[in-house]
Amino acid sequence: MLAGKRVLLIIGGGIAAFKSLDLIRRLRERGATVTPVLTKAAEEFVTPLSTSALAGQKVFRDLFDLTDEAEMGHIELSRSADLVVVAPATADLMAKMAGGHANDLASTILMATDKRVLIAPAMNVRMWEHAATQRNIETLKGDAILFVGPDEGEMACGEHGPGRMAEPLAIVDAVEAALSSGPLKGKHVLVTSGPTHEPIDPVRYIANRSSGAQGTAIARSLSALGAHVTFVTGPADVAPPPGVSVRSVQTAQQMLDAVNSALPADAAVFAAAVADWRVASASDSKIKKGDKGTPTLEFAENPDILATVSQLESGRPQLVVGFAAETDDVLAHASAKRDRKGCDWIIANDVSPETGIMGGTENAVTLISAEGHEEWPRMTKARVAERIAARIAEALK
Ligand code: CTP
Secondary structure, eight states: OOTTOEEEEEEOSSTTHHHHHHHHHHHHHTTOEEEEEEOTGGGGTSOHHHHHHHHTSOOBOOTTOHHHHHHSOHHHHHHSSSEEEEEEEOHHHHHHHHHTOOSSHHHHHHHHOOSEEEEEEOOOHHHHHSHHHHHHHHHHHHTTOEEOOOEEEEOTTSOEEEEEOOOHHHHHHHHHHHHOOSTTTTOEEEEEESBOOEEEETTEEEOOOOOSHHHHHHHHHHHHTTOEEEEEEOSOSSOOOTTSEEEEOSSHHHHHHHHHHHOOOSEEEEOOBOOSEEETTOOSSOOOOSTTOSOOOOEEEOOOHHHHHHTOSSSOOSEEEEEEEESSSHHHHHHHHHHHHTOSEEEEEEOOGGGOOTTSSEEOEEEEETTEEEEOOOEEHHHHHHHHHHHHHHHTO
16 A cells, blocks of 8 residues: 555656556555656656646646746655656656756656656667667666566557556556565665576576576565565566566676675575586687587586675675575585575575476475574465565564
């Protein structure tokens, strides 16, 4: 529920702006107050009158409107809400945000606000995939801007691919996650998830079967309890949850760099299936079949991210949680792993093929801590995630 919450909704100029009218309705249904801001381009798609009527509020449109400034200055406006939402966030608005421009009301609010910002990108697939937009996405993620979507599918322009604005209800879920006032409010929790890809050459890589399902569910549950979650993910099968700060990586080394730059954190959960080894000298060009015979790959050990963070002398998160995917002697191996790596808890599970856990929807885990071990019954990964998040909230009290 969003009762009593105030959302400042910046509507950018894209065809998806029509969905923002429904978004206003959905946010209000959950109890939020919505103050709309229209960019000049947005007014080509939705009218100030319909926006204002649905919001039940005045619409702000102009940086230099003397009446508006007299009533509420743009700086005050930028700070009057609990959350700033940009939907649709066009390529142009994202570029302005990434570049720090402040030449109209929307961009000035985004520069001046002291609140968190959630954006719902929407644009043509080529614009989304353009190198400039991809650079801006990385910059914005680094600035802790929250993303929801875009979705993939048929677009208004007739093309197909990523770039459709997330559906209003998904945006509402992300708003709820960002504004949640649960027991983890004010806490920063880092979660790693998914597999890593270790290149052999520009077209081949070594990977593993991790889907990212358990890590994603944990990030979602932590966020639902009010945590600010930094979600560092390898190339996973499942999409990141809404309302978390996503850092996408490919390799173990990139995952370590992203983790280091996301610290400090109150707690860290290492659910990623990190490759233990990388190819020592990955080739810059494609390895060809030919007269050199069968290639031999030499491996080098990857950094152990969990052990590195567990053993930090300064800036160690108060609670460090690792996972142990084992196929035999689960408890003994996992307990030894906890000691070796120096983490506080290990969540151990049996990933033998007959359990169907790896890549499946259920998990049966044992929580190992300094106090001993607890076996949890088999349940869905979503339920395991909720229990882990609840235990983390208890531990950080
Ligand atoms: N992990 C990590 N960085 C690595 C390897 C593992 O952060 N380079 C983390 C995983 O995210 C998980 C835990 O360490 O939380 C256990 O990983 P696992 O690969 O199962 O343990 P290993 O140390 O590789 O032990 P073993 O190969 O004996 O199973």
